[in-house]
Amino acid sequence: MGRIFKFEKDVDTDQIIASQYLLFPTIEEMKSHTFESLDAEFAENVRPGDFVVADENFGCGSSREQAPSVLKALGVKAVIAKSFARIFYRNSINIGMPVIVSKELHDAVSAGDEMELDLENGTILAGGKTYSCTKLPQKMQDILDQGGLIASLNKED
């Protein structure tokens, strides 16, 4: 079980990690600034295994891969949203972080609730209720299964 951190619609990549931190040499140094303009305490409060749950169009804006990377580095297990912006979606899979579409979850849960994700069966358990969520296209599931694009390309060699 992990806790839910809830966000609304159109969360953009500047809000996930602002441009002034993009050049920090490592993701480890960037991660304490995650969601700084929306929830200054997020990085301190989130624990490995927690989930980010959002409304429509999560991750819109820039192509910065640092956005899913800081979430993964903080231990966010998956992002579950009603929909994702396409670059954020691809980047997440490429770095090995699950991004799951659920049309129902966001409106049904509150910040701090606990949930469990079953990726294989495409279900989410929260507050005693089971929600269905979209499974990934096979191409993406393969990349994710291998731990991201780097591991996946290395395997092809």
Added chain:
Amino acid sequence: MAHTLIEKLIGNKVGKEVFPGDIVTVPVDWCMVDDIMVAFAAAKFEEMGFAKIWDPDKVVLIYDHFLPTTQADDSRQFRAGNAFADKYGLKNVHRTDGICHQLMTEAGYVKPGDIAFGTDSHTTTYGCVGAFSTGIGYTEMAGILGTGELWMKVPESIKVVIDGTLPSNVTSKDVILRIIGDLTASGATYQSLEFSGSTVDNMTLASRMTMSNMAVEAGAKCGIFAPDEKTCEYCNIPYTEKEKALRPDADASYSRILTYKAEDMVPVMACPSLVDNIKPVSEVSGTKVDQVFLGSCTNGRLEDLHAAAEILKDRHIAPYLKMIVTPASVKIYREALADGTLGILSDAGAIITTPGCGLCCGRGGGILCDNEVVVATNNRNFLGRMGTSKVKIYLASPKTAAMTALTGVITEA
């Protein structure tokens, strides 16, 4: 079967008929890597164990976000980029020439029918010449640098038809803002925006570039125009059967069709702090403004500078207001210098800066503080993009921006 423009383009590249939803692996004509991402892409490239770049001549490295540097660490990116270019034999390196999305067509790289990927979301810009281009992350870029190809899903298409003559105070910026307002910031996610109609046929390439550039603000994968004679002239190539064939079939199938009459368009703005919070300028006029920014890959071209100069000639911007003018490329800078445009803007009190991304990405000069208001011609008004998260950013056309600079309050041109 009938096909949309993007289906035809991708079909040509993979040598078979394709349909929306198909997952295809496409050959890549151009890769664009910018200064923000080059160090990260280089590190991932080496981590993947590639010995060489699949074709160094198809890779373009452009420094623009940090030009000139404003923080002590910024030049690290240049050093990383230079080392990567030297090691792998990159020849197409632009270190001080302007914004990547301007240079990729201006410097003669991307042509009609090409497929290009870049490490910046506004890579959609090259749709203005009838190319497929979109933004990707740096890990994915590292993969292309090694393999020369990328898998993608053939997108569905939204057809946008605009017919008629635009009012004189309305530009292609107002048109694309209106479209984004109607679609919303996620209304075109994963889809191709296909622009057509007599209004866009009559637009300059520079104006079309503004619309392709902002397609991503509606979530689109690309924003594309069928190439015409003007496109080929801009790209310095003959207009042949190949380009003529690159157009959608009349009975192609679209997920949605938006139709506009140009005469109904009015000047609009994207109000704080969402790109789809579109209002007519007349509804927000009178709001006091601290700074105006004219520049970016959206609206930093010669026609944009001309539009501002026409309004500001022999006049002076409002007291207390700062106006920052940042041409999109050195070529544009020199043209505007030669024809007197920069002189007019300077006489009017504007600060003219070196070509590059400048204030648009919040790294250049002109950073604002809490409760200040900026009217800007770029493409994003996200919270905190140009300073603190309490800065209010309004996105507008160069005409609206210049009129606002003149009066000191939001003003319709």
